[in-house]
Amino acid sequence: MKYLASVLLFVFFHFSGFAQELFPMTEPASNMATDALGLRLGTNNYQSNNFKIKSQLKSEVMYGINARWMIHFNGYFSDFYSKAILFQGVGTYFKYRFLSMDSEHRHTRMAAFGRITYNPTKNYTTDLNIEGAQSGAAVGLVITQLLHKLALSVTLNETKAFSSTGINPENSFNYNLSAGYLIYPKKYTNYKQTNCNLYVEAMGKSITSNPENNFAAGASLDIVPSIQFIFNSQTRLDISYKRSIYNTIVYNAHQSIMVKVEHNIFNAFRNRK
Amino acid sequence: MKMNTLKKITALLFALTVHSMLASAQFVSVEIKASGLTCSMCSNSIDKALRTLPFIKDVAAHLQTTSFTVTFNTDAPIQLEDMKDKIEGAGFFVAGMTATYHFNNQKITNDSHISIEKNDYHFVDVSEQILNGDVAFKVMDKGYMLAKEYKKYKKKSSIPCIKNSTSCSPTAGTKTYHVTL
Numbered sequence: 001m002k003y004l005a006s007v008l009l010f011v012f013f014h015f016s017g018f019a020q021e022l023f024p025m026t027e028p029a030s031n032m033a034t035d036a037l038g039l040r041l042g043t044n045n046y047q048s049n050n051f052k053i054k055s056q057l058k059s060e061v062m063y064g065i066n067a068r069w070m071i072h073f074n075g076y077f078s079d080f081y082s083k084a085i086l087f088q089g090v091g092t093y094f095k096y097r098f099l100s101m102d103s104e105h106r107h108t109r110m111a112a113f114g115r116i117t118y119n120p121t122k123n124y125t126t127d128l129n130i131e132g133a134q135s136g137a138a139v140g141l142v143i144t145q146l147l148h149k150l151a152l153s154v155t156l157n158e159t160k161a162f163s164s165t166g167i168n169p170e171n172s173f174n175y176n177l178s179a180g181y182l183i184y185p186k187k188y189t190n191y192k193q194t195n196c197n198l199y200v201e202a203m204g205k206s207i208t209s210n211p212e213n214n215f216a217a218g219a220s221l222d223i224v225p226s227i228q229f230i231f232n233s234q235t236r237l238d239i240s241y242k243r244s245i246y247n248t249i250v251y252n253a254h255q256s257i258m259v260k261v262e263h264n265i266f267n268a269f270r271n272r273k
Numbered sequence: 274m275k276m277n278t279l280k281k282i283t284a285l286l287f288a289l290t291v292h293s294m295l296a297s298a299q300f301v302s303v304e305i306k307a308s309g310l311t312c313s314m315c316s317n318s319i320d321k322a323l324r325t326l327p328f329i330k331d332v333a334a335h336l337q338t339t340s341f342t343v344t345f346n347t348d349a350p351i352q353l354e355d356m357k358d359k360i361e362g363a364g365f366f367v368a369g370m371t372a373t374y375h376f377n378n379q380k381i382t383n384d385s386h387i388s389i390e391k392n393d394y395h396f397v398d399v400s401e402q403i404l405n406g407d408v409a410f411k412v413m414d415k416g417y418m419l420a421k422e423y424k425k426y427k428k429k430s431s432i433p434c435i436k437n438s439t440s441c442s443p444t445a446g447t448k449t450y451h452v453t454l
Contacts, residue, residue: 102309
């Protein structure tokens with residue numbers, strides 16, 4: 001794993017090309033185009049202790065309100081905490097881009113975001129995940145930098161869970177570092193070319209709770225390498241492998257495989273000619 | 274039969290020659306370079322946004338340089354600002370905009386204003402000359418070039434309305450573009 005990360009970092013620094021910021025695990029500070037509609041379906045799968053494959057399904061509708069604002073609506077389903085796949089709530093996410101310093105082959109952008117989710121199911125888990133496990137809210141900041149050949153993004157957020165089962169943690173601080181690199185095409189000629197991007201993302205989490213709740217505290221750090229294909233400059237396929245490299249949170253999945261498909265429709269409603 | 278075809282071709286060539294001689298003053302094309310993007314999905318979003326403008330006939334994208342050549346419908350008035358707004362709406366910025374316009378004996382001098390399609394075009398940093406045929410001019414306003422380039426340009430400009438960001442439109446309510454050759 002460390003070897004793979006080193007190879008990816010070597011690739012970022014030594015080869016020519018353009019960096020990409022369509023990160024599989026996090027959102028960049030850039031927004032979708034005004035009136036663009038994105039439809040996303042993602043699965044997160046891990047093998048439980050009794051060798052059963054457990055899956056989470058995340059459906060997402062995204063919309064670019066204008067150059068500064070965008071909104072997502074989510075629906076969550078999973079059998080992480082049950083025998084069958086159950087509905088695990090809904091959520092909404094807003095992002096506001098407040099800083100853009102663009103020039104040729106580089107930009108620095110900053111955005112603030114918020115997420116609020118509602119999950120009617122009570123799940124007994126010592127992990128904090130407001131996207132599919134608990135109801136909750138999050139606020140955060142994202143800064144994305146494109147430096148000719150390297151795209152870097154840092155996402156920081158504070159998360160609070162609303163629903164408590166007694167063992168659930170209540171708060172977490174999350175920090176993600178993402179990097180992306182385009183490996184194909186070497187030269188753009190048309191929209192039909194399939195793009196292939198490599199990413200590596202580090203995702204850290206530190207969770208806290210009230211003092212009498214012994215289970216619900218700890219920290220974790222996951223590393224997520226991904227490969228991404230973009231078809232017709234419109235449809236995206238991400239395949240990611242998440243591996244925990246540090247974890248003191250009880251019962252957290254040690255490794256998982258994620259697959260995500262996204263399709264974008266430009267000028268969805270307002271600007272049809 | 275052959276004679277007929279020959280006549281048709283001659284007539285067509287004649288018509289084309291006359292048409293090109295009498296070509297009315299109009300925008301031929303606009304070249305826009307966008308900044309802040311590399312991926313073809315981003316270029317696609319700009320391409321699709323530009324195509325929603327009623328006066329745009331076609332967009333040719335040059336993905337490697339993230340630039341776009343826009344051609345127009347002849348019956349609709351062309352507004353350069355609308356194209357800039359579409360690019361910003363897609364989440365990016367204009368790094369450069371050069372318009373090619375077909376002029377018919379248009380005299381210009383430095384710091385002179387001419388009216389094109391109900392907009393005012395203020396020619397700056399040009400020598401006195403007569404414009405004829407397809408001539409390209411570059412827009413020198415804020416938002417039509419990289420922010421730091423504009424800052425430099427504004428600082429060294431000797432034209433008062435650019436230096437002090439004041440209005441110089443000869444007709445109230447008319448949009449003024451500052452352009453140079």
